[in-house]
Amino acid sequence: MASEPIPFPGVERRAEAAADDGTDIRLLAELAQGQAGALAELYRRRGGVLLSLLIRILGDDREAEEVLQDTFIQLWRKADQYNPAKSGPLTWMVMIARGLALDRLRRRNRLSTVLDEYRASRLPDADVSFPPVGEAETSERVSHAVAGLPGEQREALELAFWRGCTQEEIARVTGSPLGTVKARLRRAMMALRTKLKDRHE
């Protein structure tokens, strides 16, 4: 049965995104110039989003808060290194937060544990990657959009982005050749981009 395509949330976000990105870029520039009020404003704007990201990666509220603190200290110290030509401001902030979280996982030698847990919880057709959260329409739509990916692509994306696995680790966990893992990741990313483009045009 044919069904209506599920709107991808990126479209709705795009109009806001430009303004949002502009605000974030301005705040990072102000921070780099020494305007500390910008740090408080960035925290207000993005602290919650980054905390959600960190909780998702670390699975522990307290630890996520510690890394959130480290993230904003890094923003404070490195704001002058942000280059809008290279990445969006949120991408840059996410990169810092995610990097710190994955470092912590690895430092505590928990990655193998995370992978073991992941293996144990694996269900072939379950939406293990992005469970619907039901809180916001956007979240639900993203969940649907990602759930529309073939299972193996979704799985590869989950392991790569949220769990911070290397290509080799993904290959080991999924029992797939390295080349296959790369191809799955490419297809998953392309599919997300296509949905974004399709809805945009």
Place this chain on the structure above:
Amino acid sequence: MSDLVRTFDAATEEAASLYVLDLLTAEEQRQFAARLADEASLREFVRDLQGGLDTLVLAQPKRAAPLHVWGRIAAEVKEDEDRIQRFPGQFWTWGRLVLAAAACLAAGVFLGVQWTGRTPSSPSVASGDPVSSPVVDVHAAASSRLPVPVVTTPPRDGSSPVVATPPPQPTPAELALARENQRLRDRDRMWSSQVAALNRVLQQQPAPSPLPVVLPPGVSRLQVFRLANTNTPEGVRHASDLNSLPDALAALAAGNRGALVGPPAEGSATLAATDAPTDLPLNEGQPIAFFDPETGRGAVALVNDSPSAEQNFVVWSQSTAADGSLVYTPVGAASADRSTAVISFTASASSGGAPSFMVTLEPVESIGSLSAPRGPVVALPPAAKP
């Protein structure tokens, strides 16, 4: 997002995907970054992929940014400030040694040149790879090729002119050192500026209250400000709305005035921390304080975001003893049960006659024995100094 939908070959798509997922090796990443620098369409493509991941992040269940984490961030930034204040002295101690060593080196090179009659060899850019030749080498090579200017000064007494000694040209080491010094000074200035700005944030100015506020009895003037945050938090109603946050807090404090737990002692009175109604239009995670400097009455509202189990907010009254020293008296602490709470208090008068208070974060286990604030300051009234 660009209107032009450019497609790439599978290998490029794969490299771009792995790049945004941070899965490339260091060498692969370097190579891909080099491509990005040259290809605008590839940069746009990568931005699209990053945008997709951003959307996934934004789609996570929304969490409030906790205030106690912000308190820790502010405290750590303050530590940075202390380090910066110590740094210049250490830097210039070592910096002088390094400069002296560089000067000796330069003098040695200069004397060596005079002694041997040859110019020191410098890296040449003529045969070098421009990509791998740093700026300092270019400068050094240029100076080595250029003739040293010789200034002749006609003597006033009419004797034969003397040749003035040319100023020594900076060596590559000196140039590099000067650049590093400049970079450190710039960084120092930037950090100092950031810290100064942050201090201004922490020592907030009173927020204007454009709405008529229901003042507690006896309070003639009310200053309302958020703790460690000068920005309007999300969810707080704006000035055009009725029943604003200041209204609600002031009404709440007025209703709680009967909760005095003991007689005023030495000019201060302590009111019990009281649970607030849960339907107040308060923003989660953004404590609000208000204070009347004329009467010394104030309150701190902690809304569904009491500090962690390890730390509590503590409100301190600040006064000045006869010998001029500052005296702090704890007048209330927030419970760590994560419920909405308001600490009402009356602060004692300081030496200038204006009452003063401050709010700090303190370890739970030490609260009963604290005689002075030790934790990071999260709020000060506008005129108060700890």
